[in-house]
Amino acid sequence: MHRRKLEELNLLDDFLIFTIVNHPKHGQKFSKKLLKIILGKDFKKLKIVPQKVYYGSDTDKHGARLDVYLEEEFDGETYHEEATICDIEPDQGDDKEEVEALPRRVRFYHSKIDVGSLESGTDYQKLKDVIVIMITSYDPFGLNRMVYTIRNGCVEEPDMPYDDGATTIFLYVNGTEGNPTKELRDLLHYMKDTKSENAQNDTLKEIHEIVEDVKKDAEVSLAYMRIMKSKEEDQRNIATTLFENGVSYEIVKVSLPSLSDETLQEIYEKVTKQHN
Numbered sequence: 001m002h003r004r005k006l007e008e009l010n011l012l013d014d015f016l017i018f019t020i021v022n023h024p025k026h027g028q029k030f031s032k033k034l035l036k037i038i039l040g041k042d043f044k045k046l047k048i049v050p051q052k053v054y055y056g057s058d059t060d061k062h063g064a065r066l067d068v069y070l071e072e073e074f075d076g077e078t079y080h081e082e083a084t085i086c087d088i089e090p091d092q093g094d095d096k097e098e099v100e101a102l103p104r105r106v107r108f109y110h111s112k113i114d115v116g117s118l119e120s121g122t123d124y125q126k127l128k129d130v131i132v133i134m135i136t137s138y139d140p141f142g143l144n145r146m147v148y149t150i151r152n153g154c155v156e157e158p159d160m161p162y163d164d165g166a167t168t169i170f171l172y173v174n175g176t177e178g179n180p181t182k183e184l185r186d187l188l189h190y191m192k193d194t195k196s197e198n199a200q201n202d203t204l205k206e207i208h209e210i211v212e213d214v215k216k217d218a219e220v221s222l223a224y225m226r227i228m229k230s231k232e233e234d235q236r237n238i239a240t241t242l243f244e245n246g247v248s249y250e251i252v253k254v255s256l257p258s259l260s261d262e263t264l265q266e267i268y269e270k271v272t273k274q275h276n
Contacts, residue, residue, distance in 0.1 A: 006224045007215050011191040012090045012137055012173065015227065016211070019220055021048055021068050021088075026210045031070055033207055035086060037187045038133060038169070043084075047071040071117075071128075084129045085113055090191075094138040102140050103150075106132050106168050114166075129165040137192060139172050146175030146188065235259050236267060243271040 009016040020030050027048050035043055049069040068088035087109060098105075113130050134140070141148060148170040154160045171184075173192040186200040190207075199208040214220055235256055242252045249268055256264070 006221055009215075010194040011211070012092055012135065014090055015224060016194075016214075017088070017090055018068060019223070020210060020214050021070070023214050023217070023220075026214060030207065030210050031068075033203055034088070034187075035070070037181075037183045037203065038171070039086075039131070040181075043070075043072055045073045047073050084131060085117060086131050086133060087113065088133045088135065090135045092137040099138065099140060102134070102170075106134065106150075110166050110168070127165060129167070131167045131169065133169045133171065135171045135173065135188070135191065137173055139175065140170050143177060144172075144175050145177045146172055146185065147178050147180045148172070236263065239264060239267045240271060243268055244275075 011017050011020075021027050023030070028046060031046050031048065032043050035041065035046075047070070049071060068086075070086040070088070072084045072086075089109075109132050110130055113132075114127060117130075118124070118127050139145075150168040150170070152164050152166060153162050171188055173188040175188075183201065183203065186198075186204055190198045190200070190204050194208070194211060196208055196212075199205045235258060239252055239256055239259060242255070243249075247255075249264070252268075253259075253261075253264055259267075
């Protein structure tokens with residue numbers, strides 16, 4: 001199994017961006033800079049909620065896990081008419097069916113956030129604005145735009161004001177169409193290839209310093225090693241089970257491309273020996 005080293009990770013990798021946002025030293029500063037570039041808005045105080053999980057209303061109902069959940073606060077208040085919740089979701093999967101379902105997936109995220117953020121009996125006017133930000137390595141709609149901003153509106157009267165506080169922003173890191181700010185273009189280029197030479201302005205240079213500092217954090221390094229070890233062990237267990245159930249070597253190899261030929265051969269020979 002090919003293991004990417006921690007220093008090789010980009011900000012499109014879930015582990016890295018999640019770890020930085022939740023880092024006790026850098027989380028607030030990093031999150032504010034990221035949102036300032038994406039939204040053009042200064043957030044004075046953010047409540048960072050690590051991997052916010054919304055469970056289904058019953059055991060057979062679908063839940064949602066949000067990667068980077070940021071909640072704006074005012075003077076320690078939980079609810080405020082101007083407050084905003086931001087959910088940032090880096091996504092590098094490009095499975096056709098998952099891409100086609102992306103709008104419904106985002107709709108589900110919005111609904112779960114709304115239900116979880118409004119206390120029983122609270123006036124609907126107190127419902128916070130919610131911005132779901134999907135940052136993708138693939139083009140979600142095939143128009144080669146770097147930015148797709150989605151808001152609800154009236155079909156018959158497109159210019160009619162209709163503000164329900166829900167916004168979704170899809171950011172395609174390889175897009176070329178549209179007119180986003182240079183700062184946003186630079187950020188997305190940096191996120192897909194997180195290297196010092198791609199930190200093209202002072203803000204990105206500050207972000208890169210944070211990224212490098214977090215990557216050198218001993219606790220972060222240990223956590224990443226544990227996760228990678230766990231993932232490899234899971235893949236080995238799956239391969240073992242498939243071989244034990246008579247699945248051919250060729251099919252297992254295609255099904256588990258992250259495992260090296262040497263590892264697969266080792267597992268295959270071990271299973272074969274046990275059953276002879």
